[in-house]
Amino acid sequence: MTRTSGLLAATLLATTALAPMATAETLRWARAGDSLTLDPHAQNEGPTHTIAHQIYEPLLIRDMTGAFEPALATSWAPSPDDPNVWVFTLREGVTFHDGAAFDASDVVFSINRAKTEDSDMKELLTSIVEVRATDPMTVEFVTDGPNPILPSNLTNLFIMDEDWANANGAVKVQDVEGGEETFAARNANGTGPYTLVSREPDVRTVLEQFPDYWGKNQFPMDVTEVIYTPIQNAATRVAALLSGEVDLIQDVPVQDLTRVAGTDNLEVRTAPQNRVIFFGLNMGAADLESDNVEGANPLADARVRQAMNMAINREAIQQVVMRGQSQPAGMIAPPFVNGWTAELDQAKTDVAAAKALMEEAGYGDGFTIQLDCPNDRYINDEAICQATVGMLAQIGVTVNLDAKPKAQHFPLISNKTTDFYMLGWGVPTYDSEYIFNFLVHTTEGDRGSWNATGYSNPDLDAKIKSLASETDLDARNDTIAEIWEVVQAETIYLPVHHQVLNWGMKAGVGIDVDPEDQPKVKYISMN
Amino acid sequence: MLAYILRRVFQSALVLLVVGLVAFSMFRFVGDPVDNMLGQERTQADIERLRDTLGLDDPFPVQYWNFLGNAVQGNFGVSYRQGRPVSEILIERAPATLELAAVSGVLALTFGIGLGVFTAIRRDGFAANAIMTLSLVGVSLPTFLIGILLIYLFSVELGWLPSFGRGEVVQFGGWSTGFLTESGLKALILPSITLGLYQMTLIMRLVRSEMLEVLRTDYIRFARARGLSERAVNFRHALKNTMVPVITVTGLQLGSIIAFAIITETVFQWPGVGLLFINAIQFVDIPVMAAYLMLISVMFVGINLIVDLLYVMIDPRLRGDPAKGH
Numbered sequence: 001m002t003r004t005s006g007l008l009a010a011t012l013l014a015t016t017a018l019a020p021m022a023t024a025e026t027l028r029w030a031r032a033g034d035s036l037t038l039d040p041h042a043q044n045e046g047p048t049h050t051i052a053h054q055i056y057e058p059l060l061i062r063d064m065t066g067a068f069e070p071a072l073a074t075s076w077a078p079s080p081d082d083p084n085v086w087v088f089t090l091r092e093g094v095t096f097h098d099g100a101a102f103d104a105s106d107v108v109f110s111i112n113r114a115k116t117e118d119s120d121m122k123e124l125l126t127s128i129v130e131v132r133a134t135d136p137m138t139v140e141f142v143t144d145g146p147n148p149i150l151p152s153n154l155t156n157l158f159i160m161d162e163d164w165a166n167a168n169g170a171v172k173v174q175d176v177e178g179g180e181e182t183f184a185a186r187n188a189n190g191t192g193p194y195t196l197v198s199r200e201p202d203v204r205t206v207l208e209q210f211p212d213y214w215g216k217n218q219f220p221m222d223v224t225e226v227i228y229t230p231i232q233n234a235a236t237r238v239a240a241l242l243s244g245e246v247d248l249i250q251d252v253p254v255q256d257l258t259r260v261a262g263t264d265n266l267e268v269r270t271a272p273q274n275r276v277i278f279f280g281l282n283m284g285a286a287d288l289e290s291d292n293v294e295g296a297n298p299l300a301d302a303r304v305r306q307a308m309n310m311a312i313n314r315e316a317i318q319q320v321v322m323r324g325q326s327q328p329a330g331m332i333a334p335p336f337v338n339g340w341t342a343e344l345d346q347a348k349t350d351v352a353a354a355k356a357l358m359e360e361a362g363y364g365d366g367f368t369i370q371l372d373c374p375n376d377r378y379i380n381d382e383a384i385c386q387a388t389v390g391m392l393a394q395i396g397v398t399v400n401l402d403a404k405p406k407a408q409h410f411p412l413i414s415n416k417t418t419d420f421y422m423l424g425w426g427v428p429t430y431d432s433e434y435i436f437n438f439l440v441h442t443t444e445g446d447r448g449s450w451n452a453t454g455y456s457n458p459d460l461d462a463k464i465k466s467l468a469s470e471t472d473l474d475a476r477n478d479t480i481a482e483i484w485e486v487v488q489a490e491t492i493y494l495p496v497h498h499q500v501l502n503w504g505m506k507a508g509v510g511i512d513v514d515p516e517d518q519p520k521v522k523y524i525s526m527n
Numbered sequence: 528m529l530a531y532i533l534r535r536v537f538q539s540a541l542v543l544l545v546v547g548l549v550a551f552s553m554f555r556f557v558g559d560p561v562d563n564m565l566g567q568e569r570t571q572a573d574i575e576r577l578r579d580t581l582g583l584d585d586p587f588p589v590q591y592w593n594f595l596g597n598a599v600q601g602n603f604g605v606s607y608r609q610g611r612p613v614s615e616i617l618i619e620r621a622p623a624t625l626e627l628a629a630v631s632g633v634l635a636l637t638f639g640i641g642l643g644v645f646t647a648i649r650r651d652g653f654a655a656n657a658i659m660t661l662s663l664v665g666v667s668l669p670t671f672l673i674g675i676l677l678i679y680l681f682s683v684e685l686g687w688l689p690s691f692g693r694g695e696v697v698q699f700g701g702w703s704t705g706f707l708t709e710s711g712l713k714a715l716i717l718p719s720i721t722l723g724l725y726q727m728t729l730i731m732r733l734v735r736s737e738m739l740e741v742l743r744t745d746y747i748r749f750a751r752a753r754g755l756s757e758r759a760v761n762f763r764h765a766l767k768n769t770m771v772p773v774i775t776v777t778g779l780q781l782g783s784i785i786a787f788a789i790i791t792e793t794v795f796q797w798p799g800v801g802l803l804f805i806n807a808i809q810f811v812d813i814p815v816m817a818a819y820l821m822l823i824s825v826m827f828v829g830i831n832l833i834v835d836l837l838y839v840m841i842d843p844r845l846r847g848d849p850a851k852g853h
Contacts, residue, residue, distance in 0.1 A: 015723045037610055044566025123568035124609040174610050181611050200619075202611055202806065203798040204694070231691050231796045234804075235675050250841065327795040328626065407558025407811045414562060426567070438567070 001009035016154065026379050027509070029519070030237055034202045034230035035109070037452045039184040040158035041113055042174040044120040047230075050518040051157050054207055055097075056158035056190030056227065058422070059088055059107065060117055060151055064512040064523065066274070066336045066430060069149065072159055072191060073139075083146040088292035090137045096186075096216045097195045104133030109162035111141075118175035124153040124428075126446070127468070145469040148476065152429035165188045171331055193219070193522040194226055196290060204229050207521075220510070220525040241266065241504050248509055250517060252325045252502040254379065260504045271513035272327055273501040275426040279371075279376055279494040281305055282419045283453015288399070290370035290419045305491040307357040311395045312388060313349040314497060321383045330512045331488065332425060332435060334498055336515060339432030339480040343420045344488055347495060354395045366396020372421040374409040379499055385422060388496075416423040416443070416452045423450070424499065428516075432480045436464040440487055455492045538630055539828045546824040550817060551591040559583070560607050581607075589618060594817055604814035608806065613818045620776035622703050623693055624792070628784045630715050631723030633783075636777060639727045640766075643734025647742065648761055650735075658731075665728035670787075674721040674794035681717060689714050691796035697720030722791040726780050731778060737769035775834075782830050786823050 008390060035051035036043045053061070059073035059386040072091055074150040079085035094102040111131045114121040127150065128140040141150060165171050170184035188196045193215065194207035207226040215221075229246070231237040236254045240246045252260055252268060261268045282288060283299045291298060298304050314328035330347035333340045333379050358364060373385035400418070412418040427434050441447040441464050442456035470476040487493075501513050510525035561574050561583070578584050582593065597604060603613040642662075646655040665673075682690035694710030696703040705711030741747060742765055750760050789801035796802070800819060807815035 010730075036608060044568065046534065120566050123566065123570065123573070181605075185610060200798070201611075229692060229796070232802070233794050233796065236678060236691050236796055237796055237835060239678045239683050241676075243686055243690055245682070245691070281608055405809065406560060407560070407563060408556075409810065410562040411559040414559075428567075446572075450567075484532070 023470075024224045025071075026227060027223040027224050027248060027521060027524065027526075028227045028229070028246040029248045029521075030229045030231045030240060030246045032230065032232055032234070032237070035205065037174055037185045038188045038196070039174040039182060039408055040090050040160065040188075040190075040198065041119040041121050042185065042434065044124075044156070046517060051205060051228065052156075052158050052190075053192070053518055054521050055188045055192045055196055056159045056160070057192045058153050058159065059090075060519070062155050062430075062514075062516065064520075067514055068155075072107070078146075078148075078471070079140065084143050086141040086147070087134075088139045088141070090139065091214060092137060096164065096191050096445060098161070098209055099212075100161050100163055100189075100292055102161070102191055103136040104139045104161070106138075106159055106162050106503050107131065107139045108133050109165065110159045111157070113160065113165070113171065113173060114157055118173040120173075121157060123446075126155070127153075127328075138206050146471045147468065148471050148473065149429055149431050149433065152431060152526060156428065159191065160184070161189055173281050183374075193221060197225075201255070201275040202230060210477060210488055213522075216521065219522040222510075222526040223521050223524050226521055237514060238504070241506075248503065248505045248511075248519065250501075250503055250519070252504040254325045257323070257502060259323065265507050267505055267509075269503050269505065269511075269513050271324070271501055271515060272335060273426075273499040273517060274428075274515040275348050275378075275499045276332050276334050277326075277381075277384065277422065277424045277496045277499060278329070278332050278415070279496065280418075280421050280453050281308070281494065282452065282454055282493070283492070284456065285419070288369065288419045289417075291367075298361075298363055298369075299498045301361045301363075302490060303357045303361040305361060305494070307354040307361070307395055308392060309347065309491050309494045310350045310354040310357070311391050311397075312346055312347075312450050312496065313391055315349070316391075317384055317387050318497060321387050322497070322500075323378050325379070325500045325502065327500065328483060329482065329495040329497045332439065332493050332495050333432055333484075334427060334515070337427045337430050337432055337435070338477070339484060340434075341481075341484075344484055348406075351394050358395050358397075363396070366398060368400065369420050370396040370400045370402055372409060372418045373403040374406045375403040377406040377409070377463060378422075378424045387521075409421040413450065413452045416454070418452060421452065425450075426483050426516075429455070432484065433464070433467045434489075436467070436483055440464065440483070440492065453492055455490070457486065457490075460486055467499075531685075531839060532836065535832055539832050543821070543824055543829050546808050547595065547769055547817070547821055548588070550820045552592070553589045554590075554811070554813050555587065556814065557808060557816070558811045560813065562608055563810050594814075597710060598821070599817075606807075606812055606815050608810040608812045608815070611815045616803065616815065617818060618701055618820065619635075620798060620800045620803050621808075621853060623705075624785060624788055624795060625706060627715065627718055627722060627788060627791070627797060627799060628781070630719040631726070632777075632781055634719055635726035635730055638752040639730025640734050640773070642727075643731040644761065644766060646731070646739060647735045647738035650739065659735075660843055662728040663732055665724045670721060670725070670790045671794050674717070674791060677717045677721060678794070688717055690717075693798060707750075718791050718795040722784060722788055723792070726784060729780070730777065733773055734769055737772060738765060741765045741768050775825060776828040777835060778830065782827050785826065 033047040035048045037048060040052045040056050057071045059071060060068050061071045063069045072094060074091050076086060076088045079087050090104060096102060115125050127143045127147045128141055129144050131138050140355045143150060168183040170182050172182060174182040174185045176268060193210055193213045194200055195210045197206040197208050199205045205228040209224045231240055235317040237249050239254065241249045257268055260266050281299045285297050286289045287295055288297050317329055318324060318326045328347065329345055331344045371385055373382055375382040385403060387407050390475050392399050413421055414421060437447050438450040440451060442461050443451050460483060463483055467476055467479060501517055503513050508527040511519060511523060561577050564577060565573055582590060606613050606616055609616060644656055646658055649655040676688045681688045690713060694714035695708040696705050696711055697707045702705045705715060747760060747765055750764055788799060789805055792799045792801035793805050803815060804819045
């Protein structure tokens with residue numbers, strides 16, 4: 001009798017103990033890299049922002065489709081009185097993880113912090129002259145001229161608590177050179193859906209749901225605990241997913257996609273990434289270092305560039321090198337970007353016509369050139385370059401491939417000491433102006449810093465500059481289209497493809513692939 | 528004797544300085560950290576400012592001199608990648624590598640000696656031949672492949688052991704140990720086999736050939752003739768005499784287990800100093816690379832110095848004192 005009642009009591013206890021357990025869901029998540037620091041303004045880098053997005057929040061975010069969604073601001077619009085001012089209305093009733101209330105002074109503090117010398121985010125905020133709080137729930141951004149796309153520069157700009165930063169000596173952004181780690185690099189106090197439980201850099205970061213999150217009933221929020229582990233080696237990462245040790249991995253290698261998709265209880269979800277892969281051609285130099293043509297630069301001839309563009313068989317690269325995981329590109333803008341059109345994104349392969357163009361340009365016998373390529377930056381980067389070598393050989397261009405680690409490749413582009421190079425480009429603002437500023441504008445001042453082609457067109461430069469302050473969006477879009485027309489006609493770059501993201505996950509993890517490669521856990525539903 | 532020791536210590540210090548100089552002359556070929564440290568939107572002015580504050584444009588002897596000046600005071604700089612003091616990161620990461628190396632070393636010694644003796648005694652047996660053949664795998668297969676194969680078999684197919692990481696660790700002051708938790712012990716198994724396999728086969732083959740040599744000598748024959756048991760002959764007399772070269776090799780291999788844990792740590796995402804070094808190379812994190820290389824060379828030079836000094840103790844001829852000579 002006693003035994004039965006004891007058993008009954010135990011069963012009852014077990015069921016009551018299990019009841020809340022059913023809703024507790026842990027997401028074990030892995031990707032190649034770790035966040036470099038928790039200081040939200042110290043690094044402008046993918047994995048660092050991804051972790052920050054769980055803990056901190058910007059004024060507005062992009063949802064999984066790339067569209068704006070309100071976060072800490074509920075609405076924003078240019079001021080009706082002054083075209084140089086943007087007015088943001090803030091969300092009411094938001095608290096930081098330590099319980100402090102969120103208001104306009106925190107926004108002013110955070111933007112000013114991100115504008116300081118040591119901040120890695122400051123280049124996105126150069127147009128901002130002043131940020132002021134007009135009342136506790138309204139903030140005005142004053143820019144140095146009308147800035148129609150200011151909100152797109154704020155989607156990774158996280159808001160910290162002013163009092164917390166003051167109390168903990170975290171007012172200054174962590175700088176590597178200074179030699180001191182600030183409190184904010186190891187600790188975090190945001191308004192985001194998850195709070196920091198523990199973190200060992202490069203080993204493990206544990207987050208748990210913030211019970212007072214303002215959007216608790218608005219988003220699925222099924223995940224109560226997040227365990228984030230960087231796993232660098234691709235084979236180990238896939239093995240961890242296959243063996244059930246993790247629930248979600250980013251960057252599934254293309255050769256393992258069928259294996260993962262073919263396993264019971266696992267799924268691969270795919271979506272185009274906000275990143276286009278292309279080749280740059282040094283057309284500006286009088287003579288090239290690496291070619292065999294004396295006293296002239298074959299790349300200065302638009303016909304040669306067009307011929308090279310036509311010789312690249314993007315479908316073959318897609319099929320063979322990328323195993324279908326890419327989208328052939330005809331322009332250097334990802335499909336989400338304002339200014340992208342389906343017509344411009346077409347590229348056709350025509351070796352015969354390319355040969356004729358080479359003949360016409362006086363290079364019927366071809367020439368030799370060196371191609372600089374990274375081997376650890378983009379998906380199958382070196383293999384894409386190898387395929388391109390073979391394709392260009394068909395029109396007589398003998399390419400010597402020099403593939404090296406990214407740390408050696410990118411300085412060639414920064415220092416503009418390469419004749420022919422691979423580059424990948426993502427557009428965080430989702431607007432063509434960003435592409436033009438960095439890749440098309442003549443290298444001068446803050447613009448054209450990634451334009452290693454030597455291309456310089458004063459008319460185009462003037463048009464690019466005008467985009468920054470054109471508030472009539474139709475007129476602005478017309479200018480963008482005009483600029484693209486020139487970029488395409490001049491064949492400044494040879495586009496290859498849009499990269500595709502692959503996330504592998506346990507069946508039941510409900511999340512769409514985000515073009516920025518930044519899963520936001522609050523959107524995940526678990527079944 | 529004292530002069531000899533001083534000379535050896537002086538030579539060791541010189542070796543260390545040269546290693547550092549060579550390391551610093553190589554860093555520029557690893558790449559440029561600036562693009563890794565700044566975002567895509569960086570301007571030329573940002574690049575120049577950062578290069579200037581980090582002293583990247585200084586000639587490498589100057590960079591080396593600055594590093595030495597700080598290192599002497601115990602300051603190894605701040606990691607470009609993590610923005611934390613390098614010494615703090617190294618202290619945090621060292622226990623993982625040392626525990627892994629210790630377990631691999633013990634595994635390699637135990638199985639190496641055991642199997643070596645076994646294959647020597649039963650040298651024509653089927654099992655002994657099979658072990659000898661299999662040991663070729665250990666010598667010839669690259670470490671990363673062995674690691675991946677083990678992961679595939681024991682994690683993916685059988686699901687017995689974890690494929691990555693250290694499991695749960697327990698903190699003792701500054702030391703984190705995986706020895707005290709079940710998941711920590713489980714996590715040690717695959718990486719330590721991967722890391723120790725080469726050393727194990729090496730020791731096994733060494734013990735076997737030494738043992739075969741010794742078993743042929745006269746005193747073993749006399750021991751047998753005296754009617755000593757097989758056990759006493761093999762283990763008390765033969766094995767003892769094979770141990771001298773084994774100890775020498777093991778001592779030297781201990782250094783390489785720690786230094787070459789890099790690949791094993793990368794495959795198993797083992798959070799030790801080897802993985803730290805790989806990350807540092809990819810990022811061109813010069814302070815971390817410099818500190819790691821100096822640490823490893825101090826370790827190698829230290830082991831060699833100790834071995835040299837031990838020789839002096841063991842071998843009177845090296846003492847250079849003819850008065851006490853034979």
